[in-house]
Amino acid sequence: MINFLIKIIGNINPAVTWALVFTRKMTALRGILYVLAQCTGAIFAAFILSSLLPADYEKTLGCHSLNEKVTPAEGLWFEIVLTFIFVFVVFGTAVSPFVGKMAPVSGGGINFFVFSINFYFYFLFYL
Numbered sequence: 001m002i003n004f005l006i007k008i009i010g011n012i013n014p015a016v017t018w019a020l021v022f023t024r025k026m027t028a029l030r031g032i033l034y035v036l037a038q039c040t041g042a043i044f045a046a047f048i049l050s051s052l053l054p055a056d057y058e059k060t061l062g063c064h065s066l067n068e069k070v071t072p073a074e075g076l077w078f079e080i081v082l083t084f085i086f087v088f089v090v091f092g093t094a095v096s097p098f099v100g101k102m103a104p105v106s107g108g109g110i111n112f113f114v115f116s117i118n119f120y121f122y123f124l125f126y127l
Contacts, residue, residue, distance in 0.1 A: 011090075014038050019087045025095060 011017050014035045021031035066075045 012038065013086070013090075015083050015087050016090050019091065020095070023091075 011020065011034065017026070017031050017034045017038065020026040021028055026034075066072065070078075
């Protein structure tokens, strides 16, 4: 799926966009425009979502705070490491020159990554 998304609509994450700019797979101007569009889209999507759902749901949409067992420094490092892994997996499955040959085999890497991160978040923040 990520191969399809990157080829058809471009990358959907600013971290991936900056990684593409830093590795010179995208120009700096295009990268800045992508990040602006991605952030603007996220703001509009959040506004639409908050206007459609009752106020009771706001606290249960996503993870907006850390568990009291996790310090802000640990949360920051957790975010940095997970972002690195995500960008690494995207590069390995969608940006690699072996996309046509290895993408069907390694395309599940992103799915496994998202599943494992959600599984880990459940144990870190909800138990």
